[in-house]
Amino acid sequence: MSMDDDKTEPVTVDVLAVTSTIVAAFVRSNAIPAAAVPDLIASVSSALRSILQPPALREPELVPAVNRKRSVFPDYIVCLEDGKKLKSLKRHLGAHFGMTPEEYRAKWGLDPDYPMVAPNYAAQRSLVAKSAGFGRKPPARPQGESPPSLES
Incomplete structure (x- = not known):
């Protein structure tokens, strides 16, 4: 033997x-x-x-799909779970891994302000929203003037 x-x-x-x-x-x-x-x-x-006593069962060491420091690019973010390049990470995490952004950040030891959206995509969406008038306060009306009526 x-x-x-x-x-x-x-x-x-x-x-x-x-x-x-x-x-x-x-x-x-x-x-x-x-x-x-x-x-x-x-x-x-x-x-x-x-x-x-048997040795305590240790959780396997987490190995990200890519280096954490190299996961954010101007046009995409690389998911540390599976290595996919995405514009928006939040929906992907929920659909494929059942994780919230907070759980993802905690699991991988990321800063609380780690982005969930690619920087260029966020800027593009911001421009679209601003051009549609979002994010601005309506112009001030002179005192005594009532808001426009919806009735004709």
Whole structure:
């Protein structure tokens, strides 16, 4: 049988039996007051239990599809989840990953002001909105003048 055929089996250990063996050997070889024996037993038992516990399951380290610093370009943003080039990231995150922009930023350690829209696209949309009259206050009316009526 080769080493490749061996499978690692979980080791079952009687912690109490091993603890008593270790403590008995220590007490035989060392002068220890009787009052210190319970602390010695607890210490050995605790050490054995911590050694025998399976390692905690760690979450796999996150690896973005592209470098975070190279994910924002003038005409598109690269999604760190799947590497797609998008003008707007918010809808993509919700539809494909069920994430909000805040969850996405937290997951990847991005700043709270990390853009969800490509800079040129945002500027273009801003121009369209401004040309349609959005973002401006209506002109001030002289006092006493009533607003125009919708009735004819």
